[in-house]
Amino acid sequence: MGHEGFAEVTRLAAAREELLSAVDLPGDAESVAVADADGRTLAEPVAAERDVPGFDRAAMDGYAVVATDTHDASGHSPVELDVVDSAVGRRQARYVHTGSPMPDGADAVVKVEETEERGDRIEMFAAVPPGENVAPAGEDVEAGDALYEPGRRLRPSDLGLLKAGGHRSVAVRPRPRVSVIPTGEELVDFDPGYGETTETNGLTVSRLVERWGGEANYRDIVGDDEDALRAAIERDTDHDIVVTTGGSSVGERDLIADVVADLGEVLCHGVALKPGHPVGYGVVDGTPVLTLPGYPVSCLVCAVQLLRPAVARAGGFEPAPFPEFEATLDRKIAGEVGVRSFVRVRKTGEGTVEPVRGGAGVLSSVAAADGWVVVPESLEGVAAGEPVVVQRWESFY
Incomplete structure:
Protein backbone atom coordinates (compact mmCIF):
# COMPACT_ATOMS: atom_id res chain seq x y z
CA MET A 1 0.00 0.00 0.00
CA ASP A 28 20.34 -7.75 34.98
CA ALA A 29 18.35 -6.57 37.96
CA GLU A 30 19.55 -3.87 40.32
CA SER A 31 18.66 -3.26 43.95
CA VAL A 32 17.09 0.08 44.90
CA ALA A 33 15.69 1.45 48.15
CA VAL A 34 11.93 1.05 48.42
CA ALA A 35 11.60 4.83 48.77
CA ASP A 36 13.25 5.24 45.34
CA ALA A 37 11.32 2.48 43.56
CA ASP A 38 8.25 4.44 42.41
CA GLY A 39 7.63 3.62 38.75
CA ARG A 40 10.30 0.91 38.67
CA THR A 41 9.59 -2.61 37.45
CA LEU A 42 10.06 -5.57 39.76
CA ALA A 43 12.59 -8.15 38.62
CA GLU A 44 11.81 -10.79 41.25
CA PRO A 45 8.74 -11.98 43.18
CA VAL A 46 8.27 -10.29 46.55
CA ALA A 47 6.66 -11.77 49.68
CA ALA A 48 5.91 -10.18 53.03
CA GLU A 49 8.67 -10.70 55.57
CA ARG A 50 6.42 -10.03 58.56
CA ASP A 51 2.78 -9.76 59.59
CA VAL A 52 1.04 -6.45 58.91
CA PRO A 53 0.00 -5.36 61.47
CA GLY A 54 2.48 -7.13 63.70
CA PHE A 55 0.11 -7.28 66.68
CA ASP A 56 -3.59 -7.19 67.51
CA ARG A 57 -4.58 -3.53 67.62
CA ALA A 58 -7.61 -1.44 68.45
CA ALA A 59 -9.56 -0.35 65.37
CA MET A 60 -11.49 2.34 67.29
CA ASP A 61 -11.02 4.72 70.20
CA GLY A 62 -12.74 3.11 73.15
CA TYR A 63 -12.36 0.54 75.90
CA ALA A 64 -10.72 -2.86 75.51
CA VAL A 65 -12.78 -5.50 77.30
CA VAL A 66 -13.46 -9.20 77.64
CA ALA A 67 -16.35 -9.52 75.21
CA THR A 68 -18.43 -11.85 77.43
CA ASP A 69 -18.56 -9.11 80.09
CA THR A 70 -20.69 -6.96 77.75
CA HIS A 71 -23.30 -9.54 76.69
CA ASP A 72 -26.06 -7.96 78.80
CA ALA A 73 -25.21 -4.34 78.00
CA SER A 74 -27.80 -2.14 76.28
CA GLY A 75 -28.82 1.49 76.03
CA HIS A 76 -31.31 1.03 78.84
CA SER A 77 -29.28 -1.35 80.96
CA PRO A 78 -25.54 -0.61 80.89
CA VAL A 79 -22.85 -2.90 82.24
CA GLU A 80 -20.39 -1.29 84.65
CA LEU A 81 -16.70 -2.31 84.58
CA ASP A 82 -13.58 -1.29 86.51
CA VAL A 83 -11.08 0.88 84.58
CA VAL A 84 -7.48 -0.39 84.69
CA ASP A 85 -4.20 0.64 83.06
CA SER A 86 -2.65 -2.80 82.72
CA ALA A 87 -3.77 -6.24 81.49
CA VAL A 88 -7.55 -6.66 81.32
CA GLY A 89 -9.28 -9.28 83.45
CA ARG A 90 -12.92 -10.16 83.93
CA ARG A 91 -15.19 -7.17 84.69
CA GLN A 92 -12.37 -4.78 83.72
CA ALA A 93 -11.76 -2.32 80.85
CA ARG A 94 -8.82 -0.29 79.61
CA TYR A 95 -8.94 2.81 77.41
CA VAL A 96 -7.27 2.39 74.00
CA HIS A 97 -6.67 4.64 71.00
CA THR A 98 -7.13 3.61 67.39
CA GLY A 99 -4.01 1.64 66.43
CA SER A 100 -2.98 0.90 70.02
CA PRO A 101 -1.88 -2.66 70.86
CA MET A 102 -4.67 -4.65 72.47
CA PRO A 103 -3.96 -5.18 76.19
CA ASP A 104 -3.39 -8.74 77.36
CA GLY A 105 -6.66 -10.45 78.25
CA ALA A 106 -8.91 -8.20 76.12
CA ASP A 107 -10.57 -9.51 72.95
CA ALA A 108 -12.88 -6.66 71.87
CA VAL A 109 -13.28 -2.88 71.98
CA VAL A 110 -16.38 -0.92 72.89
CA LYS A 111 -16.44 2.41 71.03
CA VAL A 112 -15.97 5.41 73.29
CA GLU A 113 -19.29 6.92 72.19
CA GLU A 114 -21.06 3.85 73.60
CA THR A 115 -19.60 4.36 77.08
CA GLU A 116 -19.87 6.81 79.94
CA GLU A 117 -17.35 7.42 82.73
CA ARG A 118 -18.42 6.93 86.35
CA GLY A 119 -15.38 7.90 88.40
CA ASP A 120 -12.96 4.98 88.22
CA ARG A 121 -15.59 2.81 86.56
CA ILE A 122 -17.04 2.86 83.04
CA GLU A 123 -20.57 2.09 81.87
CA MET A 124 -20.97 0.09 78.64
CA PHE A 125 -24.16 0.72 76.63
CA ALA A 126 -23.46 -1.83 73.86
CA ALA A 127 -22.67 -5.52 73.71
CA VAL A 128 -19.72 -6.57 71.54
CA PRO A 129 -18.70 -10.02 70.28
CA PRO A 130 -15.09 -11.24 70.42
CA GLY A 131 -12.97 -9.46 67.81
CA GLU A 132 -15.28 -6.44 67.53
CA ASN A 133 -13.33 -3.27 66.62
CA VAL A 134 -10.06 -5.21 66.71
CA ALA A 135 -7.60 -5.45 63.80
CA PRO A 136 -5.84 -8.80 64.30
CA ALA A 137 -2.16 -9.37 63.60
CA GLY A 138 -1.71 -10.17 59.91
CA GLU A 139 -5.07 -8.66 58.97
CA ASP A 140 -3.43 -6.79 56.08
CA VAL A 141 -0.88 -9.44 55.06
CA GLU A 142 0.75 -12.34 56.83
CA ALA A 143 4.44 -13.17 56.78
CA GLY A 144 5.15 -15.21 53.66
CA ASP A 145 2.16 -13.88 51.69
CA ALA A 146 2.99 -13.14 48.05
CA LEU A 147 2.86 -9.39 47.46
CA TYR A 148 3.90 -8.79 43.83
CA GLU A 149 5.14 -10.72 40.81
CA PRO A 150 7.96 -9.78 38.42
CA GLY A 151 6.94 -7.27 35.78
CA ARG A 152 4.82 -5.13 38.08
CA ARG A 153 5.49 -1.43 37.71
CA LEU A 154 5.43 -0.13 41.25
CA ARG A 155 3.06 2.59 42.40
CA PRO A 156 3.28 4.75 45.54
CA SER A 157 0.79 2.52 47.38
CA ASP A 158 2.96 -0.50 46.52
CA LEU A 159 5.93 1.16 48.18
CA GLY A 160 3.94 1.58 51.37
CA LEU A 161 3.00 -2.09 51.46
CA LEU A 162 6.56 -3.18 50.68
CA LYS A 163 7.92 -1.09 53.55
CA ALA A 164 5.20 -2.28 55.94
CA GLY A 165 5.97 -5.85 54.92
CA GLY A 166 9.59 -5.48 56.02
CA HIS A 167 11.42 -4.56 52.79
CA ARG A 168 14.09 -1.85 52.76
CA SER A 169 15.05 -2.50 49.13
CA VAL A 170 13.74 -4.40 46.10
CA ALA A 171 15.23 -5.91 42.94
CA VAL A 172 14.09 -3.97 39.88
CA ARG A 173 14.86 -4.00 36.18
CA GLY A 316 10.14 -5.66 31.06
CA PHE A 317 6.56 -4.61 31.77
CA GLU A 318 3.24 -4.31 29.97
CA PRO A 319 1.96 -0.79 29.31
CA ALA A 320 -1.22 -0.13 31.25
CA PRO A 321 -4.42 0.48 29.27
CA PHE A 322 -5.28 4.14 28.90
CA PRO A 323 -8.17 5.52 30.96
CA GLU A 324 -11.25 5.84 28.76
CA PHE A 325 -14.68 7.38 28.85
CA GLU A 326 -17.72 6.99 26.64
CA ALA A 327 -19.33 9.97 24.92
CA THR A 328 -21.55 10.96 22.02
CA LEU A 329 -20.19 12.88 19.03
CA ASP A 330 -21.54 16.39 18.52
CA ARG A 331 -20.01 16.54 15.04
CA LYS A 332 -18.84 13.86 12.64
CA ILE A 333 -15.20 12.86 12.51
CA ALA A 334 -13.37 11.72 9.41
CA GLY A 335 -11.36 8.57 8.88
CA GLU A 336 -9.74 6.84 5.95
CA VAL A 337 -10.22 3.24 4.91
CA GLY A 338 -6.98 1.34 5.39
CA VAL A 339 -5.60 3.91 7.85
CA ARG A 340 -6.02 4.04 11.62
CA SER A 341 -6.91 7.60 12.58
CA PHE A 342 -6.47 9.30 15.94
CA VAL A 343 -8.89 12.22 16.17
CA ARG A 344 -8.45 14.68 19.01
CA VAL A 345 -11.70 15.58 20.76
CA ARG A 346 -12.82 17.80 23.62
CA LYS A 347 -15.83 17.74 25.89
CA THR A 348 -18.71 19.99 24.88
CA GLY A 349 -21.19 19.06 27.59
CA GLU A 350 -22.32 16.23 29.79
CA GLY A 351 -21.42 13.11 27.84
CA THR A 352 -20.71 14.83 24.50
CA VAL A 353 -17.49 15.57 22.58
CA GLU A 354 -16.48 17.25 19.35
CA PRO A 355 -13.33 17.07 17.21
CA VAL A 356 -10.70 19.70 17.96
CA ARG A 357 -9.87 21.91 14.98
CA GLY A 358 -6.28 22.04 13.83
CA GLY A 359 -3.99 19.93 11.69
CA ALA A 360 -0.96 17.82 12.55
CA GLY A 361 1.20 20.92 12.95
CA VAL A 362 -1.05 22.64 15.51
CA LEU A 363 0.38 21.80 18.92
CA SER A 364 -2.30 23.76 20.78
CA SER A 365 -4.90 21.29 19.49
CA VAL A 366 -3.36 18.66 21.77
CA ALA A 367 -3.51 20.92 24.82
CA ALA A 368 -7.17 21.70 24.01
CA ALA A 369 -8.13 18.02 23.72
CA ASP A 370 -9.54 15.77 26.43
CA GLY A 371 -8.32 12.69 24.57
CA TRP A 372 -8.68 11.10 21.18
CA VAL A 373 -11.05 8.77 19.37
CA VAL A 374 -9.49 5.91 17.43
CA VAL A 375 -11.14 5.38 14.04
CA PRO A 376 -10.26 1.86 12.82
CA GLU A 377 -8.99 1.08 9.34
CA SER A 378 -12.38 -0.32 8.32
CA LEU A 379 -14.28 3.01 8.66
CA GLU A 380 -14.38 6.23 6.64
CA GLY A 381 -15.37 8.11 9.79
CA VAL A 382 -17.95 8.30 12.56
CA ALA A 383 -21.21 10.21 12.17
CA ALA A 384 -22.55 12.85 14.56
CA GLY A 385 -24.74 11.34 17.25
CA GLU A 386 -22.79 8.08 17.37
CA PRO A 387 -21.28 6.77 20.61
CA VAL A 388 -17.48 6.77 20.82
CA VAL A 389 -14.79 5.78 23.30
CA VAL A 390 -12.30 8.54 24.18
CA GLN A 391 -8.79 7.52 25.22
CA ARG A 392 -7.05 9.72 27.78
CA TRP A 393 -3.65 9.00 26.26
CA GLU A 394 -1.67 11.54 28.29
CA SER A 395 -2.04 9.58 31.50
CA PHE A 396 0.82 8.73 33.84
CA TYR A 397 0.77 4.96 33.41
Whole structure:
Protein backbone atom coordinates (compact mmCIF):
# COMPACT_ATOMS: atom_id res chain seq x y z
CA MET A 1 0.00 0.00 0.00
CA GLY A 2 1.51 3.31 -1.09
CA HIS A 3 0.71 6.70 0.37
CA GLU A 4 1.88 10.21 -0.55
CA GLY A 5 5.30 9.37 -1.97
CA PHE A 6 5.95 6.27 0.13
CA ALA A 7 6.58 3.10 -1.85
CA GLU A 8 4.94 0.98 0.84
CA VAL A 9 3.03 1.76 4.02
CA THR A 10 2.77 -0.77 6.86
CA ARG A 11 -0.35 -1.32 8.93
CA LEU A 12 0.05 -0.04 12.49
CA ALA A 13 -0.34 -3.40 14.26
CA ALA A 14 2.29 -5.03 12.03
CA ALA A 15 4.65 -2.07 12.44
CA ARG A 16 4.36 -2.19 16.21
CA GLU A 17 5.01 -5.94 16.31
CA GLU A 18 8.08 -5.64 14.07
CA LEU A 19 9.52 -2.76 16.09
CA LEU A 20 9.03 -4.62 19.38
CA SER A 21 10.83 -7.66 17.98
CA ALA A 22 13.91 -5.45 17.53
CA VAL A 23 13.87 -4.24 21.16
CA ASP A 24 16.05 -6.16 23.60
CA LEU A 25 14.60 -7.40 26.88
CA PRO A 26 15.91 -5.76 30.07
CA GLY A 27 19.29 -6.65 31.49
CA ASP A 28 20.34 -7.75 34.98
CA ALA A 29 18.35 -6.57 37.96
CA GLU A 30 19.55 -3.87 40.32
CA SER A 31 18.66 -3.26 43.95
CA VAL A 32 17.09 0.08 44.90
CA ALA A 33 15.69 1.45 48.15
CA VAL A 34 11.93 1.05 48.42
CA ALA A 35 11.60 4.83 48.77
CA ASP A 36 13.25 5.24 45.34
CA ALA A 37 11.32 2.48 43.56
CA ASP A 38 8.25 4.44 42.41
CA GLY A 39 7.63 3.62 38.75
CA ARG A 40 10.30 0.91 38.67
CA THR A 41 9.59 -2.61 37.45
CA LEU A 42 10.06 -5.57 39.76
CA ALA A 43 12.59 -8.15 38.62
CA GLU A 44 11.81 -10.79 41.25
CA PRO A 45 8.74 -11.98 43.18
CA VAL A 46 8.27 -10.29 46.55
CA ALA A 47 6.66 -11.77 49.68
CA ALA A 48 5.91 -10.18 53.03
CA GLU A 49 8.67 -10.70 55.57
CA ARG A 50 6.42 -10.03 58.56
CA ASP A 51 2.78 -9.76 59.59
CA VAL A 52 1.04 -6.45 58.91
CA PRO A 53 0.00 -5.36 61.47
CA GLY A 54 2.48 -7.13 63.70
CA PHE A 55 0.11 -7.28 66.68
CA ASP A 56 -3.59 -7.19 67.51
CA ARG A 57 -4.58 -3.53 67.62
CA ALA A 58 -7.61 -1.44 68.45
CA ALA A 59 -9.56 -0.35 65.37
CA MET A 60 -11.49 2.34 67.29
CA ASP A 61 -11.02 4.72 70.20
CA GLY A 62 -12.74 3.11 73.15
CA TYR A 63 -12.36 0.54 75.90
CA ALA A 64 -10.72 -2.86 75.51
CA VAL A 65 -12.78 -5.50 77.30
CA VAL A 66 -13.46 -9.20 77.64
CA ALA A 67 -16.35 -9.52 75.21
CA THR A 68 -18.43 -11.85 77.43
CA ASP A 69 -18.56 -9.11 80.09
CA THR A 70 -20.69 -6.96 77.75
CA HIS A 71 -23.30 -9.54 76.69
CA ASP A 72 -26.06 -7.96 78.80
CA ALA A 73 -25.21 -4.34 78.00
CA SER A 74 -27.80 -2.14 76.28
CA GLY A 75 -28.82 1.49 76.03
CA HIS A 76 -31.31 1.03 78.84
CA SER A 77 -29.28 -1.35 80.96
CA PRO A 78 -25.54 -0.61 80.89
CA VAL A 79 -22.85 -2.90 82.24
CA GLU A 80 -20.39 -1.29 84.65
CA LEU A 81 -16.70 -2.31 84.58
CA ASP A 82 -13.58 -1.29 86.51
CA VAL A 83 -11.08 0.88 84.58
CA VAL A 84 -7.48 -0.39 84.69
CA ASP A 85 -4.20 0.64 83.06
CA SER A 86 -2.65 -2.80 82.72
CA ALA A 87 -3.77 -6.24 81.49
CA VAL A 88 -7.55 -6.66 81.32
CA GLY A 89 -9.28 -9.28 83.45
CA ARG A 90 -12.92 -10.16 83.93
CA ARG A 91 -15.19 -7.17 84.69
CA GLN A 92 -12.37 -4.78 83.72
CA ALA A 93 -11.76 -2.32 80.85
CA ARG A 94 -8.82 -0.29 79.61
CA TYR A 95 -8.94 2.81 77.41
CA VAL A 96 -7.27 2.39 74.00
CA HIS A 97 -6.67 4.64 71.00
CA THR A 98 -7.13 3.61 67.39
CA GLY A 99 -4.01 1.64 66.43
CA SER A 100 -2.98 0.90 70.02
CA PRO A 101 -1.88 -2.66 70.86
CA MET A 102 -4.67 -4.65 72.47
CA PRO A 103 -3.96 -5.18 76.19
CA ASP A 104 -3.39 -8.74 77.36
CA GLY A 105 -6.66 -10.45 78.25
CA ALA A 106 -8.91 -8.20 76.12
CA ASP A 107 -10.57 -9.51 72.95
CA ALA A 108 -12.88 -6.66 71.87
CA VAL A 109 -13.28 -2.88 71.98
CA VAL A 110 -16.38 -0.92 72.89
CA LYS A 111 -16.44 2.41 71.03
CA VAL A 112 -15.97 5.41 73.29
CA GLU A 113 -19.29 6.92 72.19
CA GLU A 114 -21.06 3.85 73.60
CA THR A 115 -19.60 4.36 77.08
CA GLU A 116 -19.87 6.81 79.94
CA GLU A 117 -17.35 7.42 82.73
CA ARG A 118 -18.42 6.93 86.35
CA GLY A 119 -15.38 7.90 88.40
CA ASP A 120 -12.96 4.98 88.22
CA ARG A 121 -15.59 2.81 86.56
CA ILE A 122 -17.04 2.86 83.04
CA GLU A 123 -20.57 2.09 81.87
CA MET A 124 -20.97 0.09 78.64
CA PHE A 125 -24.16 0.72 76.63
CA ALA A 126 -23.46 -1.83 73.86
CA ALA A 127 -22.67 -5.52 73.71
CA VAL A 128 -19.72 -6.57 71.54
CA PRO A 129 -18.70 -10.02 70.28
CA PRO A 130 -15.09 -11.24 70.42
CA GLY A 131 -12.97 -9.46 67.81
CA GLU A 132 -15.28 -6.44 67.53
CA ASN A 133 -13.33 -3.27 66.62
CA VAL A 134 -10.06 -5.21 66.71
CA ALA A 135 -7.60 -5.45 63.80
CA PRO A 136 -5.84 -8.80 64.30
CA ALA A 137 -2.16 -9.37 63.60
CA GLY A 138 -1.71 -10.17 59.91
CA GLU A 139 -5.07 -8.66 58.97
CA ASP A 140 -3.43 -6.79 56.08
CA VAL A 141 -0.88 -9.44 55.06
CA GLU A 142 0.75 -12.34 56.83
CA ALA A 143 4.44 -13.17 56.78
CA GLY A 144 5.15 -15.21 53.66
CA ASP A 145 2.16 -13.88 51.69
CA ALA A 146 2.99 -13.14 48.05
CA LEU A 147 2.86 -9.39 47.46
CA TYR A 148 3.90 -8.79 43.83
CA GLU A 149 5.14 -10.72 40.81
CA PRO A 150 7.96 -9.78 38.42
CA GLY A 151 6.94 -7.27 35.78
CA ARG A 152 4.82 -5.13 38.08
CA ARG A 153 5.49 -1.43 37.71
CA LEU A 154 5.43 -0.13 41.25
CA ARG A 155 3.06 2.59 42.40
CA PRO A 156 3.28 4.75 45.54
CA SER A 157 0.79 2.52 47.38
CA ASP A 158 2.96 -0.50 46.52
CA LEU A 159 5.93 1.16 48.18
CA GLY A 160 3.94 1.58 51.37
CA LEU A 161 3.00 -2.09 51.46
CA LEU A 162 6.56 -3.18 50.68
CA LYS A 163 7.92 -1.09 53.55
CA ALA A 164 5.20 -2.28 55.94
CA GLY A 165 5.97 -5.85 54.92
CA GLY A 166 9.59 -5.48 56.02
CA HIS A 167 11.42 -4.56 52.79
CA ARG A 168 14.09 -1.85 52.76
CA SER A 169 15.05 -2.50 49.13
CA VAL A 170 13.74 -4.40 46.10
CA ALA A 171 15.23 -5.91 42.94
CA VAL A 172 14.09 -3.97 39.88
CA ARG A 173 14.86 -4.00 36.18
CA PRO A 174 17.02 -1.19 34.83
CA ARG A 175 15.22 1.75 33.30
CA PRO A 176 15.37 1.66 29.50
CA ARG A 177 17.79 4.31 28.25
CA VAL A 178 16.31 6.28 25.37
CA SER A 179 18.22 8.85 23.31
CA VAL A 180 15.94 11.58 21.95
CA ILE A 181 17.53 13.56 19.10
CA PRO A 182 15.57 16.52 17.66
CA THR A 183 16.55 17.28 14.08
CA GLY A 184 15.89 20.16 11.70
CA GLU A 185 17.79 23.12 10.29
CA GLU A 186 14.95 25.45 11.29
CA LEU A 187 14.92 24.50 14.98
CA VAL A 188 16.19 26.69 17.85
CA ASP A 189 15.93 26.27 21.59
CA PHE A 190 14.39 29.70 22.28
CA ASP A 191 13.55 33.05 20.69
CA PRO A 192 12.93 31.93 17.09
CA GLY A 193 13.62 34.43 14.34
CA TYR A 194 11.88 34.64 11.00
CA GLY A 195 11.68 31.16 9.47
CA GLU A 196 12.80 29.46 12.69
CA THR A 197 10.81 27.17 14.99
CA THR A 198 11.16 26.52 18.71
CA GLU A 199 12.15 22.91 19.38
CA THR A 200 9.32 21.16 21.24
CA ASN A 201 9.13 17.59 19.95
CA GLY A 202 12.31 16.41 21.64
CA LEU A 203 11.27 17.98 24.93
CA THR A 204 7.80 16.44 24.82
CA VAL A 205 8.98 12.99 23.77
CA SER A 206 11.74 12.89 26.37
CA ARG A 207 9.31 13.76 29.15
CA LEU A 208 6.88 11.12 27.90
CA VAL A 209 9.69 8.57 28.00
CA GLU A 210 10.30 9.44 31.66
CA ARG A 211 6.60 9.16 32.40
CA TRP A 212 6.48 5.78 30.67
CA GLY A 213 9.27 4.36 32.82
CA GLY A 214 12.36 5.12 30.75
CA GLU A 215 15.42 7.28 31.25
CA ALA A 216 15.56 9.91 28.52
CA ASN A 217 18.73 11.52 27.20
CA TYR A 218 17.41 14.72 25.58
CA ARG A 219 20.08 15.66 23.04
CA ASP A 220 20.94 18.97 21.37
CA ILE A 221 19.36 19.85 18.04
CA VAL A 222 21.03 18.35 14.96
CA GLY A 223 20.71 20.15 11.63
CA ASP A 224 19.82 18.65 8.25
CA ASP A 225 23.29 17.32 7.56
CA GLU A 226 23.95 13.66 6.85
CA ASP A 227 27.32 13.59 8.58
CA ALA A 228 25.96 15.26 11.72
CA LEU A 229 22.93 12.97 11.80
CA ARG A 230 25.13 9.92 11.31
CA ALA A 231 27.42 10.95 14.15
CA ALA A 232 24.47 11.63 16.49
CA ILE A 233 22.96 8.20 15.93
CA GLU A 234 26.29 6.33 16.14
CA ARG A 235 27.10 8.12 19.40
CA ASP A 236 23.95 6.76 21.07
CA THR A 237 23.73 3.15 19.92
CA ASP A 238 24.73 2.18 23.46
CA HIS A 239 21.17 3.18 24.48
CA ASP A 240 18.24 0.76 24.43
CA ILE A 241 16.37 2.88 21.89
CA VAL A 242 17.35 5.86 19.75
CA VAL A 243 14.58 8.27 18.73
CA THR A 244 14.84 11.09 16.23
CA THR A 245 12.20 13.76 15.63
CA GLY A 246 11.78 15.43 12.24
CA GLY A 247 13.16 14.73 8.79
CA SER A 248 11.36 11.39 8.48
CA SER A 249 9.33 12.01 5.34
CA VAL A 250 10.44 11.84 1.68
CA GLY A 251 11.33 15.46 0.86
CA GLU A 252 14.74 16.82 -0.09
CA ARG A 253 15.57 17.74 3.52
CA ASP A 254 14.20 14.47 4.95
CA LEU A 255 17.50 12.66 5.39
CA ILE A 256 17.03 10.43 8.39
CA ALA A 257 15.80 7.30 6.57
CA ASP A 258 18.83 7.37 4.26
CA VAL A 259 21.16 7.87 7.23
CA VAL A 260 19.69 4.87 9.06
CA ALA A 261 19.92 2.78 5.89
CA ASP A 262 23.55 3.78 5.49
CA LEU A 263 24.40 2.88 9.10
CA GLY A 264 22.26 -0.24 9.39
CA GLU A 265 18.90 -1.36 8.10
CA VAL A 266 15.55 0.41 7.62
CA LEU A 267 12.78 -2.03 8.55
CA CYS A 268 9.85 0.26 7.88
CA HIS A 269 9.31 3.71 6.39
CA GLY A 270 5.68 4.80 6.40
CA VAL A 271 2.87 3.50 8.64
CA ALA A 272 -0.86 3.55 7.95
CA LEU A 273 -1.88 5.91 10.75
CA LYS A 274 -3.11 9.47 10.73
CA PRO A 275 -1.59 11.78 11.65
CA GLY A 276 1.93 10.39 11.49
CA HIS A 277 2.30 8.21 8.41
CA PRO A 278 5.94 9.36 7.72
CA VAL A 279 7.18 7.49 10.83
CA GLY A 280 9.80 4.79 10.33
CA TYR A 281 12.26 2.62 12.17
CA GLY A 282 15.34 0.53 11.65
CA VAL A 283 18.28 -1.04 13.44
CA VAL A 284 21.83 0.32 13.80
CA ASP A 285 24.46 -1.79 15.58
CA GLY A 286 21.68 -3.86 17.15
CA THR A 287 19.88 -0.78 18.52
CA PRO A 288 16.37 0.09 17.30
CA VAL A 289 16.14 3.59 15.82
CA LEU A 290 12.65 5.13 15.70
CA THR A 291 12.30 8.11 13.35
CA LEU A 292 9.33 10.24 14.38
CA PRO A 293 7.74 12.90 12.14
CA GLY A 294 8.38 16.61 12.70
CA TYR A 295 4.79 17.83 12.88
CA PRO A 296 4.05 17.99 16.63
CA VAL A 297 0.75 16.11 16.63
CA SER A 298 2.09 13.45 14.27
CA CYS A 299 5.13 13.09 16.48
CA LEU A 300 2.99 12.59 19.58
CA VAL A 301 0.66 10.07 17.97
CA CYS A 302 3.58 7.98 16.72
CA ALA A 303 5.39 8.22 20.04
CA VAL A 304 2.34 6.93 21.90
CA GLN A 305 1.61 4.17 19.42
CA LEU A 306 5.16 2.92 18.83
CA LEU A 307 7.64 4.32 21.33
CA ARG A 308 5.51 3.72 24.42
CA PRO A 309 5.21 -0.06 23.90
CA ALA A 310 8.89 -0.19 22.93
CA VAL A 311 9.90 1.47 26.22
CA ALA A 312 7.67 -0.97 28.10
CA ARG A 313 9.24 -3.97 26.37
CA ALA A 314 12.76 -2.71 27.09
CA GLY A 315 11.71 -2.21 30.72
CA GLY A 316 10.14 -5.66 31.06
CA PHE A 317 6.56 -4.61 31.77
CA GLU A 318 3.24 -4.31 29.97
CA PRO A 319 1.96 -0.79 29.31
CA ALA A 320 -1.22 -0.13 31.25
CA PRO A 321 -4.42 0.48 29.27
CA PHE A 322 -5.28 4.14 28.90
CA PRO A 323 -8.17 5.52 30.96
CA GLU A 324 -11.25 5.84 28.76
CA PHE A 325 -14.68 7.38 28.85
CA GLU A 326 -17.72 6.99 26.64
CA ALA A 327 -19.33 9.97 24.92
CA THR A 328 -21.55 10.96 22.02
CA LEU A 329 -20.19 12.88 19.03
CA ASP A 330 -21.54 16.39 18.52
CA ARG A 331 -20.01 16.54 15.04
CA LYS A 332 -18.84 13.86 12.64
CA ILE A 333 -15.20 12.86 12.51
CA ALA A 334 -13.37 11.72 9.41
CA GLY A 335 -11.36 8.57 8.88
CA GLU A 336 -9.74 6.84 5.95
CA VAL A 337 -10.22 3.24 4.91
CA GLY A 338 -6.98 1.34 5.39
CA VAL A 339 -5.60 3.91 7.85
CA ARG A 340 -6.02 4.04 11.62
CA SER A 341 -6.91 7.60 12.58
CA PHE A 342 -6.47 9.30 15.94
CA VAL A 343 -8.89 12.22 16.17
CA ARG A 344 -8.45 14.68 19.01
CA VAL A 345 -11.70 15.58 20.76
CA ARG A 346 -12.82 17.80 23.62
CA LYS A 347 -15.83 17.74 25.89
CA THR A 348 -18.71 19.99 24.88
CA GLY A 349 -21.19 19.06 27.59
CA GLU A 350 -22.32 16.23 29.79
CA GLY A 351 -21.42 13.11 27.84
CA THR A 352 -20.71 14.83 24.50
CA VAL A 353 -17.49 15.57 22.58
CA GLU A 354 -16.48 17.25 19.35
CA PRO A 355 -13.33 17.07 17.21
CA VAL A 356 -10.70 19.70 17.96
CA ARG A 357 -9.87 21.91 14.98
CA GLY A 358 -6.28 22.04 13.83
CA GLY A 359 -3.99 19.93 11.69
CA ALA A 360 -0.96 17.82 12.55
CA GLY A 361 1.20 20.92 12.95
CA VAL A 362 -1.05 22.64 15.51
CA LEU A 363 0.38 21.80 18.92
CA SER A 364 -2.30 23.76 20.78
CA SER A 365 -4.90 21.29 19.49
CA VAL A 366 -3.36 18.66 21.77
CA ALA A 367 -3.51 20.92 24.82
CA ALA A 368 -7.17 21.70 24.01
CA ALA A 369 -8.13 18.02 23.72
CA ASP A 370 -9.54 15.77 26.43
CA GLY A 371 -8.32 12.69 24.57
CA TRP A 372 -8.68 11.10 21.18
CA VAL A 373 -11.05 8.77 19.37
CA VAL A 374 -9.49 5.91 17.43
CA VAL A 375 -11.14 5.38 14.04
CA PRO A 376 -10.26 1.86 12.82
CA GLU A 377 -8.99 1.08 9.34
CA SER A 378 -12.38 -0.32 8.32
CA LEU A 379 -14.28 3.01 8.66
CA GLU A 380 -14.38 6.23 6.64
CA GLY A 381 -15.37 8.11 9.79
CA VAL A 382 -17.95 8.30 12.56
CA ALA A 383 -21.21 10.21 12.17
CA ALA A 384 -22.55 12.85 14.56
CA GLY A 385 -24.74 11.34 17.25
CA GLU A 386 -22.79 8.08 17.37
CA PRO A 387 -21.28 6.77 20.61
CA VAL A 388 -17.48 6.77 20.82
CA VAL A 389 -14.79 5.78 23.30
CA VAL A 390 -12.30 8.54 24.18
CA GLN A 391 -8.79 7.52 25.22
CA ARG A 392 -7.05 9.72 27.78
CA TRP A 393 -3.65 9.00 26.26
CA GLU A 394 -1.67 11.54 28.29
CA SER A 395 -2.04 9.58 31.50
CA PHE A 396 0.82 8.73 33.84
CA TYR A 397 0.77 4.96 33.41
